[in-house]
Amino acid sequence: MHGLNPQQSIAVAQCDGPVLVLAGAGSGKTRVIVEKIAELVRSGRYPAKRIAAITFTNKAAKEMRERVARRIKGDAADGLTICTFHALGLKLLQVEHARAGLRRGFSIFDADDAASQLKDLMPGAKPDAVQAMQSLVSRAKNAGLSPEQAKAEARSAREHEAAALYARYQARLSAFNAVDFDDLIRLPVELLEGDADCALGWRERIGYLLVDECQDTNDAQYRMLRALAGPRGNFTCVGDDDQSIYAWRGANPENLSQLARDYPSLRVVKLEQNYRCSNRVLRAANALIAHNPHEHPKTLWSAQPDGERIRVWECRDSAHEAERVAGEIHFLHTARGAAWSDFCVLFRGNHQSRPLEKALQLLRIPYHLSGGTAFLERAEVKDALAWLRLLANPEDDAAFLRAVQSPRREVGATTLAKLAELAQQAARPLSRAAESVGLLKQLPARSANALGGFTDIVRGLRGDATRLPAAELVRQLSERSGLLSALRAQCKSDALFKIRRGNLDELADWFEHAAGTTPRGASASDLAASLALLTHADRNEAGNQVRLMSLHGAKGLEFRYVFIVGVEDGTLPHEASLDEGRLDEERRLLYVGITRAKEQLWLSHAREAQRWGSRHKLAPSRFLDELPAAELQRDGADPVADAARKQERADVGFAAIRAMLAD
Ligand SMILES: Nc1ncnc2c1ncn2[C@@H]1O[C@H](COP(=O)(O)OP(=O)(O)OP(=O)(O)O)[C@@H](O)[C@H]1O
Ligand SMILES: [Mg+2]
16 A cells, blocks of 8 residues: 555554554654545545544644645545644634634634733732743643632642632633633533534544544543544544653643543554664664653664764854754765755754854854744734734734734823723723723723724724735735834834834735635634644744754654754753653653654764853763663764764865855
8 A cells, every 4th residue: 555564554444443553753653644544535435524634733734734635636635624633623613602602703812812811810920920820720721621620629729729710711711702722622622522412513524533643632632532533433543652742731641541441442553663764863762762661662673774873972062062063064965965954953942042043154054943933922923913803803802902002002001991991881892992982982082082093993904804815904904003104113223124024024925825725715814813823833934944943843853864952961851850750751852853863863962051151061961871882973982984074074165165265
């Protein structure tokens, strides 16, 4: 079957009843999902519109869509659902909004919006305290608890406090006709589990379900899967317990074993051949992960050549480390003709990208940083989105509050507080209260005028919102809202203004693109809702560029050359995991990193770090000692090879300089 091995073929062919593919990195689990979708459609067992595949990120969804499109000819793939749990939850809620107690066009609060609501509900609380409460509330939601259940289950005083806050926070969300990210899973679960008709309807809609990276589902997502699959359980889940790296976000790899308990007829398929990594890389990965406890040890072998030994670099500090990485990339590109996109540099924490960026820029190496300063977090983008949200949903008070103050107009905090009071008395959302002449009369004339001006603009745009193409709406609203001219006034230089206006153009482009790819030609307001689910990394595609990303972000990907920097005790494993006994998860993280490499791998660590103005010593990661020495080549271990390499590198360097002079 299309170059699949026998085990993969079994997993693909098994279309009735539940299937779990449990296998190590690079063994072709994602490939099984892609082939299986193609097979289900081609065989006519399920039309594309009755198949849903769940991926861990939007980016992975996009990639899978492209891979499937290559396997299925023509329009047979139309209507296929490939998305994240959150996006599927959103889709479900958009259809079932009435059952979920929401009105059409409800808003999605991102983590920032949620935090600001909680802050508001905790007057005087320090940011740390707000954050702590936010994560407790989120944990309760991810465990699938309603406010009432959270209250009943609370044991400690803190949990009682969190449960009470959860109830007030939820009341506020529903007053705003809004949901947060966690609700995109929790509410569908509540609906599907509590309403048999609704569940049946969705099982009819989604005849076959496939889930990638199943080890990283949290409890609420697992329940969503179970509720959607129903007792018949027509699904294929694939996962690897050794790659579970999201425990901190509530992921529970136990769900893999739970599947067998919930579905006694579960067919478990194991894959043992790794097609990705060189043999050395794979042997090193296997040796590392063997240090974690395993109920069922996995065997994973590779028919690939041994390949180069794994380079272990000891560097002075992170700047030196970055220079070596950039130098090596430059060398392999120039001397061996590797494409920039063949390289990936991985790190534990996002702050580690800075020295790398500097070093790459110095050598003029094009790079792409995933999950950097989130595009959607930029002020002008958030402003434009608030406007869009308000156009979509007049009851979105959070959007109103942001839009009415961007750009600033003569509507101050006092006016808004007064308006909120009036709105509450009249039981209306803020934007409706601001439109009511009767209510405005109770405000000072200047503020009332300013509000009137604002609502005129909103009304005008709302009239055009359904008529204009999505991208055009973004452009018009940037102009007509005054956002653009405020931005111009605010920017000290033309260059800066260009960059920030560029962000708004990018938003418009994104809308144009997204509207073109959604089947129903989604309106700008639908898009504004789904945009909340996207991250910078998802939206922004890398071209022929070196990729910089966190180990967490690298899940599922593969590259010819992989560098992992900062392999130090305290960095990887991370400081916080040393005393909390979460070493196993850190080890899995390194396992994920190592198994991204197809041909060659570099692990580097620094001797010193600068912190709070003073230097301090760093020790190499304890994980390095867990790798088989025979597969490693440490600095200085092979002076002859080192010298030869240096010479080759110098030659390439001279050639480059000569070429530059000739230009
Ligand atoms: N039967 C096969 N023959 C040849 N190549 C294969 C086969 N199966 C998978 N591959 C290739 O092996 C590589 C790894 O496959 P895939 O990404 O599906 O693995 P995975 O198990 O999902 O990995 P991860 O655990 O990292 O998510 C890909 O390049 C894929 O094309
Ligand atoms: Mg995969």
